Every structure is written in C-alpha cells, then in structure tokens.
Amino acid sequence: MRYDVVIIGGGVTGCAIARELMRYRVRAVLIEKDCDVGCGTSKANSGIIHGSTHFVPGTLKWRLGWAGNQQWGRLSEELGFGFARIGDLTVAFGEDEVDQLREFQWRCERSGVPRGELWGPERVRAEEPNLSGAVVGALFCPTTGVVNPYEACFSLIESARRNGLELRVDNPVLGIRADENGLWVQTEHELINSRFVVNAAGLYADRVAEMAGAANFTITPRKGEEYLLDKRLQGIVSRIIYPCPSSTSKGVLVIPTFDGTVMVGPTAEEVDDREDLSTTATGAEHVFSKVGRLVPGISERDCIAEFAGLRAVSDTEDFVIGATTVPGFINAAGIQSPGLTAAPAIAEFVIGVLETEGLALEPNEEFLPGIEKPVQVAALTTRERQDLAATDPSFAQVVCRCELVTRGEVLDSIQRGARTLDGLKFRTRAGMGRCQGAFCSLRCMQLLSDSLGLPFAAITKRGEGSWLVIDREDLERRSGEPAP
Amino acid sequence: MISARVSQLRSAYPLVVVGAGPAGMAAALGATEAGSAPVLMIDREPEPGGILNQCIHTGFGLHHFKEELTGPEYAQRYLESLLEHDIDISTDSDVVDVDRERRVTLMSPDHGVRTISAGAVLLCMGARERTRGAIRIPGTRPAGVMTAGTAQKLVNLLGYLPGRRAVILGSGDIGLIMARRLTLEGVEVCGVFEIMPHPNGLSRNIVQCLHDFDIPLHLSTTVVEIHGSDRVERVTVAPVDEETWPCLDKAWDIACDTLLVSIGLIPENELSLTLGLRIDPLTQGPEVDSTMHTSREGVFAAGNVVHIHDIVDYVSQEALLAGRSAAAFVSRRMPPADNIRLLPGDNVAYCVPQTISTDREHTIYLRVRHPLEESLLRLGDVYERKLRYVVPGEMVSLKLRPGVLDRFHGDALRIDILPREED
Numbered sequence: 072m073r074y075d076v077v078i079i080g081g082g083v084t085g086c087a088i089a090r091e092l093m094r095y096r097v098r099a100v101l102i103e104k105d106c107d108v109g110c111g112t113s114k115a116n117s118g119i120i121h122g123s124t125h126f127v128p129g130t131l132k133w134r135l136g137w138a139g140n141q142q143w144g145r146l147s148e149e150l151g152f153g154f155a156r157i158g159d160l161t162v163a164f165g166e167d168e169v170d171q172l173r174e175f176q177w178r179c180e181r182s183g184v185p186r187g188e189l190w191g192p193e194r195v196r197a198e199e200p201n202l203s204g205a206v207v208g209a210l211f212c213p214t215t216g217v218v219n220p221y222e223a224c225f226s227l228i229e230s231a232r233r234n235g236l237e238l239r240v241d242n243p244v245l246g247i248r249a250d251e252n253g254l255w256v257q258t259e260h261e262l263i264n265s266r267f268v269v270n271a272a273g274l275y276a277d278r279v280a281e282m283a284g285a286a287n288f289t290i291t292p293r294k295g296e297e298y299l300l301d302k303r304l305q306g307i308v309s310r311i312i313y314p315c316p317s318s319t320s321k322g323v324l325v326i327p328t329f330d331g332t333v334m335v336g337p338t339a340e341e342v343d344d345r346e347d348l349s350t351t352a353t354g355a356e357h358v359f360s361k362v363g364r365l366v367p368g369i370s371e372r373d374c375i376a377e378f379a380g381l382r383a384v385s386d387t388e389d390f391v392i393g394a395t396t397v398p399g400f401i402n403a404a405g406i407q408s409p410g411l412t413a414a415p416a417i418a419e420f421v422i423g424v425l426e427t428e429g430l431a432l433e434p435n436e437e438f439l440p441g442i443e444k445p446v447q448v449a450a451l452t453t454r455e456r457q458d459l460a461a462t463d464p465s466f467a468q469v470v471c472r473c474e475l476v477t478r479g480e481v482l483d484s485i486q487r488g489a490r491t492l493d494g495l496k497f498r499t500r501a502g503m504g505r506c507q508g509a510f511c512s513l514r515c516m517q518l519l520s521d522s523l524g525l526p527f528a529a530i531t532k533r534g535e536g537s538w539l540v541i542d543r544e545d546l547e548r549r550s551g552e553p554a555p
Numbered sequence: 556m557i558s559a560r561v562s563q564l565r566s567a568y569p570l571v572v573v574g575a576g577p578a579g580m581a582a583a584l585g586a587t588e589a590g591s592a593p594v595l596m597i598d599r600e601p602e603p604g605g606i607l608n609q610c611i612h613t614g615f616g617l618h619h620f621k622e623e624l625t626g627p628e629y630a631q632r633y634l635e636s637l638l639e640h641d642i643d644i645s646t647d648s649d650v651v652d653v654d655r656e657r658r659v660t661l662m663s664p665d666h667g668v669r670t671i672s673a674g675a676v677l678l679c680m681g682a683r684e685r686t687r688g689a690i691r692i693p694g695t696r697p698a699g700v701m702t703a704g705t706a707q708k709l710v711n712l713l714g715y716l717p718g719r720r721a722v723i724l725g726s727g728d729i730g731l732i733m734a735r736r737l738t739l740e741g742v743e744v745c746g747v748f749e750i751m752p753h754p755n756g757l758s759r760n761i762v763q764c765l766h767d768f769d770i771p772l773h774l775s776t777t778v779v780e781i782h783g784s785d786r787v788e789r790v791t792v793a794p795v796d797e798e799t800w801p802c803l804d805k806a807w808d809i810a811c812d813t814l815l816v817s818i819g820l821i822p823e824n825e826l827s828l829t830l831g832l833r834i835d836p837l838t839q840g841p842e843v844d845s846t847m848h849t850s851r852e853g854v855f856a857a858g859n860v861v862h863i864h865d866i867v868d869y870v871s872q873e874a875l876l877a878g879r880s881a882a883a884f885v886s887r888r889m890p891p892a893d894n895i896r897l898l899p900g901d902n903v904a905y906c907v908p909q910t911i912s913t914d915r916e917h918t919i920y921l922r923v924r925h926p927l928e929e930s931l932l933r934l935g936d937v938y939e940r941k942l943r944y945v946v947p948g949e950m951v952s953l954k955l956r957p958g959v960l961d962r963f964h965g966d967a968l969r970i971d972i973l974p975r976e977e978d
Binding site: 461 | 599663665687694
C-alpha cells in the first residue's frame with residue numbers, strides 16, 4: 072500500500088500539518104516514536120501564543136508566527152482545547168527600557184501589525200497591582216494568548232483521525248530511502264511507502280533529514296526549565312509578564328496558564344543530550360531570582376512541580392521549512408519559539424509546499440472541523456454538574472481531588488487515546504494539582520488497567536521502560552538478578 | 556469490616572463532619588454523645604477509617620484503649636461505636652464546597668451532586684504529603700518517585716511493590732514505617748536520608764523500623780539529584796552544612812529504582828480556604844480556640860487538618876472535644892469566649908489551640924523546633940514544668956488545670972521551652 076504523505080513526528084507541528092492535510096482527499100499516516108503525541112518539546116512548552124510586539128520582522132518565524140497567532144481562536148473553538156487571549160505586559164524598570172518599548176511599537180508600525188499600548192506607572196499599578204513597585208512603564212500587547220499545548224496536540228490529532236489520518240505511535244523511524252517508487256520509510260515495525268515525507272521530527276529532524284540524504288542543517292537542543300506554582304497564587308497577575316528582552320533571550324516570564332496555575336520560567340541553556348530533561352538547582356535559582364524582581368510576591372516556596380523542555384534550535388536560528396534536494400522529502404524543522412504560535416500557519420505553508428511539489432489537493436467534502444469537546448467537570452456550575460450526574464453518575468465520582476477530575480472524564484480520555492498515566496494526566500489534569508498525583512495516581516492506574524484490560528503492573532508512566540509498580544511474584548522471580 | 560452506607564441523605568443535618576478518618580469518627584461520636592443527632596459523616600474513600608486503613612502496623616491506641624492495635628483495628632473500634640449512634644455515613648463522596656451559610660456540597664456516584672444544610676460543620680480532612688515538587692529536587696522526572704504514603708497504600712491495600720531497591724528521603728514516620736515494611740516484603744532499602752541533624756519521626760519508629768532491621772539513617776544528608784529517563788536509575792546524595800546547603804564535593808551516587816519521599820505533611824485545607832478561615836502560618840491549619848472553633852461561626856476543626864499530630868490517640872482526644880463543642884454550638888450552649896492568646900516563644904514551633912480561657916481545664920499541644928535533653932516549659936511567669944527529652948518529631952502536651960491561671964490578668968501568654976541547668 073502506498074501513502075501520499077507520511078508525517079514523521081507527532082508534536083504540535085506534525086499534528087497541525089496532519090489536521091490541515093485532512094481537508095483534502097489525501098492518504099496520510101503520522102508516525103511518532105513515543106507512545107503518545109505531543110509528548111516532547113510541545114508538552115514542555117511555555118504555552119504562549121505570542122502577540123504582535125514580540126516578533127522581529129523579516130524572518131520566517133515572524134511571518135508564520137503572526138499568521139499563526141490569528142488562527143488560534145478559531146482552532147480552539149472548533150476543537151475545544153483551552154485557549155485565552157489574555158494579553159501580555161513587557162515591563163520597564165527604567166527610562167532606557169521605556170525607550171526600548173517605544174522601539175518595539177515603531178517596529179510593529181513599520182511591519183503593519185498592532186503596536187500595543189504603552190502604559191504609565193499608574194495604569195500598570197491599577198491593572199497589575201502585584202507587580203514590583205519599581206516598574207515605571209509597560210507595553211500592553213492584547214494579541215498574546217495562552218494555550219494548553221498538549222491539549223492542542225491531542226485535539227488536532229483526534230480531529231485529523233476523524234477525518235481519515237492514520238496514527239502509529241511507539242514507531243521510531245530507522246531509515247529512509249528513495250527510489251523510482253517514491254520514498255520508503257523503515258520504522259521499528261513496518262516499511263512504509265509514500266510519495267511525500269514531511270519531516271516534523273523536532274529535536275531529531277536533522278537526523279531524519281540525514282537518513283533521507285537531505286542533511287543541510289543541524290539541530291541543537293536548548294533547554295528551558297519551568298516551575299509551576301500552587302493554585303493559591305491564581306490571579307496574582309492576569310496577563311503574561313515579560314521583562315524587557317536582552318539581545319539573546321526573552322528572559323524569565325510569569326505566565327498565568329489557561330488552567331489558572333501560574334508558571335514561571337523558562338531558562339535557556341544549550342545542551343548536548345537530546346534527552347536531557349533534567350531540572351537543575353542553578354536553573355531554579357535563576358528563575359526565582361528573576362521572577363522575584365518582577366512579582367515580589369512569588370517565591371520558590373510556592374513551587375508544586377517543575378519540568379524542562381528542549382527547544383529544537385536549527386543552526387540558521389530560523390525555521391527550516393520547504394522542499395529539499397531529495398524529491399518528495401519536505402522539512403518542517405528548526406521549530407523553536409514561536410513555533411507553537413506559528414504551528415497553524417506552518418501547516419498551511421507545508422501544504423502549499425506539497426502542492427508546489429506536485430501533490431493534488433482535491434477538497435475532502437466530508438471534512439468535519441469539530442470534535443466532541445471533552446467534559447470538564449471542574450469548569451461547570453453546580454447546576455450543570457447536577458444535570459450531568461443525573462444522566463451519568465460517573466461524572467459525580469471524583470478521582471483527582473486537587474483538580475476535580477471525575478471517573479467519567481478519566482474513562483472518556485481513555486476512550487480518546489490515553490494509554491499511560493501521563494497520557495491521562497495531560498488529557499484530564501488528574502495528577503497535575505498540588506498533591507502531584509499522590510492521591511489519584513493509584514486510582515488512575517486502576518481505571519487504565521480495568522479499561523484497557525491490562526494487568527495493574529503493566530501500566531506505565533509514559534510508555535516502555537517507565538514501569539510504575541511490580542508484582543510481588545515478579546520480585547521473587549527476579550530476586551536472583553543483580554540489583555540495578 | 557463492619558461498614559455503613561446511607562442510602563438516603565436528608566437535606567439538612569444539625570452537624571456535618573467532613574472526613575471519616577480518626578478525627579471525623581471521634582468528632583461524630585463526641586457530638587452524638589453530647590446530644591446532637593443525626594450527624595452526617597462524609598468521606599471520599601469507599602470505607603470509613605481514613606489513613607488508618609492502610610496503617611497495618613501496630614502501635615495505635617496505647618493511650619486511648621490501653622492496648623496496642625493496628626490501624627484498621629483502631630478504626631474498627633470507633634466504627635462499631637459509631638454504628639450504635641444516629642450517624643449517617645456517606646462514603647465515596649467528595650465535599651467540593653462549604654459556603655459561609657454552612658451549606659455543604661458533595662459529589663458522589665450514589666447521591667449525585669447534593670447540597671446539604673448544616674447547623675455546624677466539623678472539618679476533619681486530615682493532611683496530605685509534601686511531594687518532590689515542594690522541595691524542588693533537581694534531576695529528571697522518571698517513574699519511581701512517590702510519596703511514602705502512596706507507597707503504603709500500594710503495598711498494604713493493593714498488594715503491589717513500588718520497586719526492587721529503594722532510597723527513602725526524609726525521616727517522617729510514614730517513611731520509617733515504609734522502610735521496615737518494604738524490607739519485610741523483600742525490597743532492598745538502601746537507607747533513609749534526613750536533611751536535618753535530628754530524625755523527624757517518633758523515637759520508637761527509629762528503633763523499631765530502622766535499627767532493628769539494620770537500615771542506615773543518614774542525618775544531615777539529602778538527595779540532590781534524581782537520575783534516569785524512564786525509571787529511576789540512581790540518586791545522588793550529599794551531606795549538608797549547618798544551613799542545610801548541600802556539600803556537593805562530598806556527594807555520592809546510590810543505584811536504586813525507587814525514591815520514596817517522606818518529607819512532611821501539610822494540613823489539607825482547601826475547604827478551610829474556601830471558607831475564608833484564618834490560617835495560622837505556623838501550623839498551616841485553621842486557627843482554633845479552646846473549643847476547636849475556627850474563625851468562622853459554626854465551623855469547627857480537629858485532627859491533622861489543624862496541626863500534624865504524632866500519634867492518633869491525640870487526634871481522637873482533640874476531635875472528641877471538637878464534636879462536643881459543635882453539639883454545644885448547635886444547642887446554643889457554647890461556653891464564654893476565650894480571653895488569652897498563646898504566643899509561641901523560644902523553641903516552640905507552634906501551639907494549639909491558639910487561645911484559651913482562664914475558667915476551664917485545657918490541653919495544649921505544641922512542638923519544639925530543635926531537640927533538648929533537659930528542658931523547662933515556661934508559660935509566661937505563671938507556670939513552669941520540667942520536661943525530659945524533647946524532639947520535633949514528638950508533640951508535647953500540657954494539661955492546664957483550672958486555677959493555674961488565677962493570678963494571671965493579661966490577654967497574652969508566651970510559651971517557651973528552655974534548656975534546663977542540671978539540678
């Protein structure tokens with residue numbers, strides 16, 4: 072069997088391309104090395120849809136970033152994931168920084184995008200009373216938003232599958248070759264023949280390009296650590312707070328996430344290891360010292376969890392999108408910030424490239440833009456919860472107390488593809504709250520085990536190798552083995 | 556196990572108890588014995604008993620029942636008494652809101668979403684464990700890091716093991732109990748690591764759970780990094796200096812597949828915060844007066860939700876008082892308000908209750924900040940008592956008889972625990 076398009080990589084880029092591609096009568100498959108989509112760079116992301124004042128004109132990043140920004144409202148309406156255009160403030164601590172903010176405004180005017188509003192100290196104080204008293208002005212950018220990036224991936228892929236995409240997870244690519252029949256992708260489980268291959272492999276995009284014989288860029292991982300704060304700080308700021316950026320970094324931000332948790336970070340550190348997701352003592356120190364300067368009410372004592380993500384930075388420092396010397400092999404690589412923002416526009420751009428390269432784009436008349444939105448009991452009123460419980464009592468049975476997630480929601484997320492504890496957590500928020508799963512993880516494992524018909528001890532955190540518990544008999548059976 | 560589950564909920568109860576652990580059960584009993592009935596007790600687990608149900612070791616009830624019981628036995632004694640009284644128990648039910656008019660909203664598969672009016676509300680939600688995130692241990696985020704209490708539930712109630720080779724961070728009682736439990740199950744326990752220079756659990760647990768099983772206890776030492784991408788592969792531990800900064804040049808690695816954290820409990824105060832109760836920053840629980848009344852009228856609290864107890868017998872004792880007081884509130888027989896505020900002074904981490912009155916007998920519970928061999932408890936300049944060895948892991952209780960405060964006329968009393976000269 073031959074596909075029209077194979078997409079390699081189920082991050083937000085691959086998911087967005089897949090979903091956009093399903094608007095046409097195209098036979099496509101997305102292959103992902105991990106056990107779930109959205110689990111790499113896309114998951115460990117600041118979740119910001121960057122607004123107009125943050126782009127440097129002239130780059131592909133700028134062009135696709137601003138175009139992508141404007142699509143998120145429509146996408147979230149169609150797909151039901153969490154998104155809110157809450158705006159951001161870039162704050163100035165001195166007159167020189169106010170001048171810098173004015174320059175950002177001129178930059179916006181020159182490129183024809185909304186320039187934002189410059190606020191004086193009184194307005195800043197009135198709107199964001201918990202900001203440092205040393206802030207003398209701020210640039211308000213209303214076009215900035217926050218999104219749950221993993222939710223975006225899950226719903227994009229669900230929509231794509233409803234419209235005909237095939238999805239194969241746990242399926243790393245081992246090699247790619249080209250012949251007169253097109254491209255052949257050898258994975259751990261199968262050999263796939265396709266006319267086109269879209270390389271959306273994130274941190275591994277340079278290696279995938281090399282496999283195809285199309286290597287002309289390299290990817291360097293740049294680590295970012297983020298720290299999540301207790302929900303009691305909800306409302307401490309109502310917009311994303313940026314410091315004035317330096318030439319190398321956007322700095323450490325205060326991000327009120329869509330779910331009401333405040334997140335602070337990220338750091339930016341080049342690393343060698345593409346799997347190095349460790350957080351560090353120096354990273355925490357850096358983040359909390361910088362954040363304390365912006366919002367003095369935040370301290371490291373408020374932290375409930377931390378994580379790190381790796382940005383896939385190309386040696387051009389810009390997106391690497393387009394056809395290559397290998398016919399049919401198309402890159403969508405080097406997708407670092409504002410990659411999430413740009414994803415919907417990257418998808419359209421890549422489809423344009425596919426068309427130029429000869430893919431016939433015949434509209435799919437049956438394309439359904441929407442998916443059934445998952446129920447979120449925590450967001451309902453008491454009245455709505457009563458009505459829901461009357462029709463299905465499993466929506467009145469609380470599994471995760473911190474985030475108020477019910478058994479009904481957990482079962483629904485398993486129906487939609489959750490296979491692991493993390494898959495369940497990122498779909499429902501069970502285990503994301505202040506007790507970090509101490510209470511609900513065993514209950515969630517039981518529900519996964521019951522629903523999937525797997526033994527309790529076979530449930531993993533995030534796929535192979537991440538086993539959670541062992542059977543007593545298993546301990547005895549392996550007791551002769553040396554300790555790990 | 557004898558169990559009880561109500562099939563029909565009334566729309567109003569004189570008293571609603573949130574939580575059916577040791578505090579909730581004793582409070583419900585105290586209230587009904589004092590004449591308040593019917594009582595509704597709500598719990599999210601399928602059975603009453605709370606955390607006692609997973610504590611299958613002995614050591615419970617020595618004070619209260621004068622015999623040594625397991626956790627489930629201790630719970631069972633209470634449950635049997637409860638069933639003789641007019642008490643409705645709604646299990647598998649989560650209280651999601653208590654408003655200022657004392658309307659309690661619960662969610663349960665049996666009853667749906669229900670709002671119940673209460674004459675008085677008793678908060679007995681217990682505590683939750685601090686997690687890895689709370690102390691920001693650097694490193695990766697593999698499977699195999701869990702709180703000691705979660706591991707206890709896993710082993711004792713579900714019958715699985717958390718791993719083959721474990722390191723335990725923190726010398727809290729649950730960590731100590733689990734060190735022994737895992738050893739008995741055949742899991743290799745590499746050691747217990749405690750950042751403070753003194754253990755955090757009961758002395759008897761240090762002896763019975765660690766010394767008796769040759770499990771090393773490393774004081775002034777902590778985990779500084781977690782390694783392993785999918786599952787824990789090893790941890791790095793390091794000694795700390797006097798200010799608890801790790802000395803990384805003296806760090807070493809331990810191969811293990813499991814890290815249990817037992818780094819303290821925090822009162823479970825979601826509902827207390829919803830209610831806008833005044834929270835004592837020292838206990839992180841609601842402030843209570845000598846009747847266990849919180850800062851909001853008709854709302855009482857007892858047990859670990861108020862402050863973290865060392866042994867369950869004191870939870871029961873405190874909750875019994877809270878239950879009686881709530882019954883008195885419902886029948887409008889509350890004693891006059893307290894007139895003295897207690898102020899934690901030297902080497903006192905906190906004290907409960909936060910206020911007392913001069914006209915009644917009181918039991919005051921407190922914890923010290925650091926251990927003292929020979930010490931002296933001083934209450935302002937009106938009362939003194941010699942104490943033997945005091946440690947942060949064990950509560951100090953002080954029974955004040957009426958008359959002791961007769962010559963005191965101020966409105967605040969400072970409590971100090973001072974080193975005592977050899978006499």
